[in-house]
Amino acid sequence: MPPKKKVEEEVVGPWMLGRWSRALKVGLVGMPNVGKSTLYNTLSKSHHSKTANVPFCTIDPTETRAFVEDDRFDWLVAQHKPKSEVKAFVTVVDIAGLISGAHQGEGLGNAFLSHIQSVDGICHVMRAFEDDDVIHAEDTVDPVRDINTICSELRLKDISYMKGKVEHHKKGHSAARTKSPAHLKKWEEELETMDKIIAWLEAGKDVKNGMDQWTTKDIEFLNDYGLLTAKPCMYAVNMNKKDFCRRKNKFLKAIFDWVKENSPGSEIIPYCGSYEEELQDMETDAEREKQLQEDSVTSAMPRMITTAFHMVHLINFFTAGPDEVKAWTIRKGFKAPQAAGVIHTDFEKGFIMAEVMAYSDLKELGSEAAVKAGGKYRQEGKNYEVQDGDVIFFKFNLGKGK
Template identity: 50%
Template sequence: MPPKKQVEEKKIPLGRPGNNLKSGIVGLANVGKSTLFQAITKCKLGNPANFPYATIEPEEARVLVPDQRYDWLCDHYKPKSRVPANLTVYDIAGLTRGASTGAGLGNAFLSHIRAVDAIFQVVRCFDDAEIIHVEGDVDPIRDLNIISEELRIKDIEFVEKALENLKKQTRRGGQSLEMKKLKEEEATVEKILGWLNEGKDVRKEHWTPKEIEVINPLFLLTAKPVVYLVNLSERDYIRQKNKHLPKIAEWVKLHAAGDPIIPISVALEERLGRFEEPGQEEEELKTLGTKSALPKVILTMRQALELGSFFTTGTDEVRQWTIRKGTKAPQAAGVIHGDFEKTFIQCIVYNYDTLKELGDEGEVKAKGKVMTKGKDYVVEDGDIILIKAGAAKG
């Protein structure tokens, strides 16, 4: 008999369940974080400077999400108002060795990482005598180990504190349902602590839904998805070669299997960002025979956060809304307006792919591709939705 197919259980995402998620740019001091922040957000916030702690309070900006579907819908409807999707990004102060024990801006830095939902980790692979390295020389594997260790040490501290609090409560004993729940929670927290003490990140274990309910309120640093951004010189980025790249790939495979690695030249992105005339950027990229890494960086982070989009369309406005994949229709309606979630009745839905294939709404209706869905409908990436909701009370 052929072996039975194993049905793989869907991994529940760690982290906050909401739709308004944020990413933070993280790395050692002077690896190019603030310059990347300026390039990716096309703004002058952030403080790129050649000394540690140039950024103290995290800066926040919204990054436009590149999406051909949104562009097509705008061309199709020619609306008066256009609102693309965006991703909130924070520029967080540079980390130093010993941050977990408060060195440098350690505690503030780590609390800022706790407040974001995912991490862009910038790893320096460029040599530049003008830009000092806090550890003395360029060694990305050492840098990766420092950050990995500092985040894990801080998580151990959080988890030990949580465990201590739980033990105080379970020492009372008893057979109540509340006590049973506390004991289960205590066992989960002990398991998390054991995992961290083995030198592993929380996001790399397959936790059960019950365990995830315990993990998420702890806001652990190593539970957040990570996208590694390898900051190369302009020359190395164009030729896609650097002596450190294979070692970084090996390190990620060993310590963070499956996490995306994206080569980027922050120097090139910053230079492109200085062009003011339309078309200059494209012209320069064509001359260099390369392309900007920024669209890939933004889209990869959306994937890491398991974010998708739905659209509201018409001649008045085309708007792209961001939701976590797996969101049901009332919660998606709540992203448009909080009252819509409470008063949701139903939604009229068809998908962007259907509209593009058939050419216009009339054809979509004629082919019976417009659906009416209720509260249990899970919104799919690319859905075009009309929400029907009742009047809000009081």
């Protein structure tokens, strides 16, 4: 007999973690007085979030839309000169500061952790500036100590949550046995996954760093649990203006080494909160640009917003014409009917086909007519996975002759 073919496990990508939705949120997380609310105000280009030099200044979370700068969108607008323009955005949530013991309810711990549970990605705001006028919850500035505290609290909360899930799950063993072999098998598979997750967390590791450990079945359960350490992260390092402009800071090397070891692949974005706030308070873009040129720097906000957007595995497709150019936001992996449903539920129900141009082809050839003439205008069916930057025209049928 020929040898049995080796069954290859499906490759699990980090984008598979998380809920399937386009209304995803990124939470600003950090110790008290590291600059979360100042960053929030700058991202939202408003001053809705209270700032003050006191611990737990932010109690109730507030959220805003931070609009994504996109050269593709700008090019489509320049081509069509539409009556309406609608950019993509990411929803940013300002969350209360955390202290050690939060997983046991210390400070505003329980509220803090529940607010993190409701977001899909985390922007860790790290204080890398010393200022005697701005108090620190631990008295001294040490961003690596702070991030270790936060990550430890998130893991401890996840461990507590999972142990509670296991206890509840075991009570259903008898019911699973009496239903059917299939029910019992699923019950056993979930218990195995739960034990595997707890062992991983108790070893001091975050769920998001175990993508070579989790099977597709594990991922199905993980996405139901919504664990804090499963959420993708980025690291915003708040420095003083002098350090930001000279691109040097005594804490950066330690932060870089920590992220490389504990959150590999995550973005580190240095910025100066007070400087970015000053820029936003200027009346004109020309005034802002002049200041940036004088200081020989660029604003960190566009990179921060774009990173937050892609971190939670969002992509854009576009609809474009003289009436409107719009960036539609979907989760990576959406099929054409799901993408159509983002525009209107009827589009998904009555989906016939998607007429698709890649943005790169459209820009290279210059017009829809040229794309068609070049044979690069495609008709795609219901199994087509929409790609970032697709320009799409949907055809659908409502039925009853409509």
